[in-house]
Amino acid sequence: MDKSQLMKGILEGCILKIIEQSETYGYEIVTQLQENGFTEVKEGTLYPLLLRLEKKKLITATYKPSPLGPSRKYYTLTPDGNQYLHSFLTSWKDISESVHNIFKEDIL
Amino acid sequence: MMLFTNQLHKLELENKDSFQSVQNGDSRREIVNMMKYLSASSLSLYQIQIIRKDLIGMAIEGERKGLPLKEVLGSEPKEFCDKIIQNSGEYAGWEHFMNLLLEYLQMATLFYFIRFIFISSAPASFGLDYSFMIWLVVWCVGGVVLPDYIGRKFSISKKPYGRYLGWVCRLLALLSFIWLSSSPLARQFLFRANGWLILVVMLLMLAAATAAMNRHWARCAQRFPQ
Numbered sequence: 661m662d663k664s665q666l667m668k669g670i671l672e673g674c675i676l677k678i679i680e681q682s683e684t685y686g687y688e689i690v691t692q693l694q695e696n697g698f699t700e701v702k703e704g705t706l707y708p709l710l711l712r713l714e715k716k717k718l719i720t721a722t723y724k725p726s727p728l729g730p731s732r733k734y735y736t737l738t739p740d741g742n743q744y745l746h747s748f749l750t751s752w753k754d755i756s757e758s759v760h761n762i763f764k765e766d767i768l
Numbered sequence: 769m770m771l772f773t774n775q776l777h778k779l780e781l782e783n784k785d786s787f788q789s790v791q792n793g794d795s796r797r798e799i800v801n802m803m804k805y806l807s808a809s810s811l812s813l814y815q816i817q818i819i820r821k822d823l824i825g826m827a828i829e830g831e832r833k834g835l836p837l838k839e840v841l842g843s844e845p846k847e848f849c850d851k852i853i854q855n856s857g858e859y860a861g862w863e864h865f866m867n868l869l870l871e872y873l874q875m876a877t878l879f880y881f882i883r884f885i886f887i888s889s890a891p892a893s894f895g896l897d898y899s900f901m902i903w904l905v906v907w908c909v910g911g912v913v914l915p916d917y918i919g920r921k922f923s924i925s926k927k928p929y930g931r932y933l934g935w936v937c938r939l940l941a942l943l944s945f946i947w948l949s950s951s952p953l954a955r956q957f958l959f960r961a962n963g964w965l966i967l968v969v970m971l972l973m974l975a976a977a978t979a980a981m982n983r984h985w986a987r988c989a990q991r992f993p994q
Binding site for chain 2: 687701702707709720721723
């Protein structure tokens with residue numbers, strides 16, 4: 661099954677959650693996503709999404725010097741981003757409960 | 769000071785410096801081709817340089833882990849670029865137009881200066897002749913628009929010969945200047961005036977246009993992450 665449609669909206673919420681925990685940069689976000697099961701996510705998948713989130717003013721980006729080479733782009737959550745994250749979580753709880761109810765027998 | 773500093777040019781130079789740190793040949797080639805492809809889109813030219821900065825950073829970090837840029841991105845360069853264009857949601861077509869107009873004005877002033885100072889026999893009474901006007905149109909289409917279109921079409925292509933077609937177009941457009949300057953059209957003027965006055969007016973227009981674009985780039989530098 662092509663998971664890309666399912667992933668589209670979900671990844672945004674997950675990315676915002678990771679950024680909410682602490683100011684972070686692209687590679688770290690990818691690593692955390694991969695460690696939590698999103699094994700197919702690469703920086704190429706992430707970068708356009710981060711651009712979109714920046715465009716929507718849900719996150720802000722600043723460059724900071726890195727000890728290992730070129731300056732890194734760090735992302736932080738904005739107040740709008742915080743609000744969006746909470747509404748995402750509410751919607752996700754509702755949807756996942758409904759899906760869980762329908763697939764109850766297959767899950768158990 | 770912002771009218772005299774071109775922030776876009778400053779960022780381009782920074783990127784050019786850090787690009788030297790990318791060792792992998794394939795990664796370098798991919799970055800160059802992606803930039804050409806993105807330059808033909810409606811993204812802001814300043815944002816394209818920010819993307820270039822980020823791609824160079826990804827390439828360098830990837831090399832540190834022994835990965836080429838393509839593997840870091842996890843997708844084909846064209847697919848990656850299309851996703852960026854789709855997700856940026858930005859239309860800066862007018863910015864491209866203004867930048868093109870500025871380049872056009874620079875070229876027109878330069879070639880008018882060459883013709884006025886070195887070619888004309890009566891500099892005090894000079895003007896804009898038909899051959900010069902025709903050449904400006906030829907340069908716009910053959911020297912700028914067409915090579916850009918060809919460059920985009922072949923930038924992320926496996927057929928390298930197509931990329932040289934753009935340069936052939938530019939060369940032909942430049943050569944047409946010499947041919948048109950010696951044609952009978954060069955002696956038929958659209959209007960005549962004091963040649964020095966026309967040159968001063970063109971230089972003032974160029975200065976005003978440059979200052980306006982520098983102001984725009986300064987605003988972009990404030991809008992995008994630094």
